[in-house]
Amino acid sequence: MDTNEREHVIEVTDLRRVYGGGFEAVRGISFSVRRGEIFALLGTNGAGKTSTVELLEGLARPAGGRVRVLGHDPHEERAAVRPKVGVMLQEGGFPSELTVAETARMWAGCVSGARPEDEALALVGLGKRADVRVKQLSGGERRRLDLALALLGEPEVLFLDEPTTGLDAEGRRDTWELVRALRDGGTTVLLTTHYLEEAEGLADRIAILHEGRVAATGTPAEVTAAQPSRISFRLPDGYFLGDLPPLGELGVCGHEVDGNLVRLRTRELQRTATRLLVWAEGARVELHGLDVRSASLEEAFLGIAREKAVAA
Numbered sequence: 001m002d003t004n005e006r007e008h009v010i011e012v013t014d015l016r017r018v019y020g021g022g023f024e025a026v027r028g029i030s031f032s033v034r035r036g037e038i039f040a041l042l043g044t045n046g047a048g049k050t051s052t053v054e055l056l057e058g059l060a061r062p063a064g065g066r067v068r069v070l071g072h073d074p075h076e077e078r079a080a081v082r083p084k085v086g087v088m089l090q091e092g093g094f095p096s097e098l099t100v101a102e103t104a105r106m107w108a109g110c111v112s113g114a115r116p117e118d119e120a121l122a123l124v125g126l127g128k129r130a131d132v133r134v135k136q137l138s139g140g141e142r143r144r145l146d147l148a149l150a151l152l153g154e155p156e157v158l159f160l161d162e163p164t165t166g167l168d169a170e171g172r173r174d175t176w177e178l179v180r181a182l183r184d185g186g187t188t189v190l191l192t193t194h195y196l197e198e199a200e201g202l203a204d205r206i207a208i209l210h211e212g213r214v215a216a217t218g219t220p221a222e223v224t225a226a227q228p229s230r231i232s233f234r235l236p237d238g239y240f241l242g243d244l245p246p247l248g249e250l251g252v253c254g255h256e257v258d259g260n261l262v263r264l265r266t267r268e269l270q271r272t273a274t275r276l277l278v279w280a281e282g283a284r285v286e287l288h289g290l291d292v293r294s295a296s297l298e299e300a301f302l303g304i305a306r307e308k309a310v311a312a
Ligand SMILES: Nc1ncnc2c1ncn2[C@@H]1O[C@H](COP(=O)(O)OP(=O)(O)OP(=O)(O)O)[C@@H](O)[C@H]1O
Pocket: 019, 020, 023, 025, 043, 044, 045, 046, 047, 048, 049, 050, 051, 052
């Protein structure tokens, strides 16, 4: 194994997936995930997240490009990869008549070197539900059982497809804490999510997918930094946008006016805010409801979806 493979536990290069009928769901995706990193794939519905993760899990053969997990092709060299990987599919299908403990025991039978079932159940907070039949679990509890099963083999790499969908706020936070603890213990985690706050708070790096391509990637801070910050305020009656210093001088890259409400976009937040406030002070103008904020991941996400829709 060379240095690059040690560093990058998952490597995806120009990956393609085509479904029957010729629909290209994954259109040349590239990214890599380092050991001990949490990497999130974000995207609108149908962006290609699940299609990509399934290729990483070795469940299908790519139509083009290359996937390596721990240095192996997960489809062709399944036997080498599978024991080191934990998978939580978007919809786990368990026999619903079995209890939680029986399900975990059955699953552990398929995993070499499995950790004790009660330990895996305790990790996800299902220790007290061991004797309950799977069909009686809530949707959120089933997701947690899915996660417990993925953890049975003490995997080096964990694939989590929408791990917190259906969980309440507390369950979601508990899952985040568990995923962080696993990462801190050296596990590499690749997850998909619809929740931007999940990606922002949990992931070390993200890739935003759009229509089968990577539209943006980096740390959440890097992805949001590429989006303009926003300043909004109301001008007093009798004042108009033209009374401000020229917008170019303020470093403004876009603006909207709605009555006396002014919204400015800038890539130089400090410069724009400072010049605006200096002007307001000098002109003795009060900027009502002044709101100054950096872009959030949500804005970056919506911005990408909008940009691509316009470009299409
Ligand atoms: N078995 C299939 N046959 C044909 N098309 C499929 C199949 N599975 C998925 N697709 C299509 O591929 C595209 C990507 O789907 P995918 O499930 O990977 O997206 P996703 O980003 O995971 O979406 P979501 O957030 O809704 O789960 C979609 O347009 C979907 O309709």
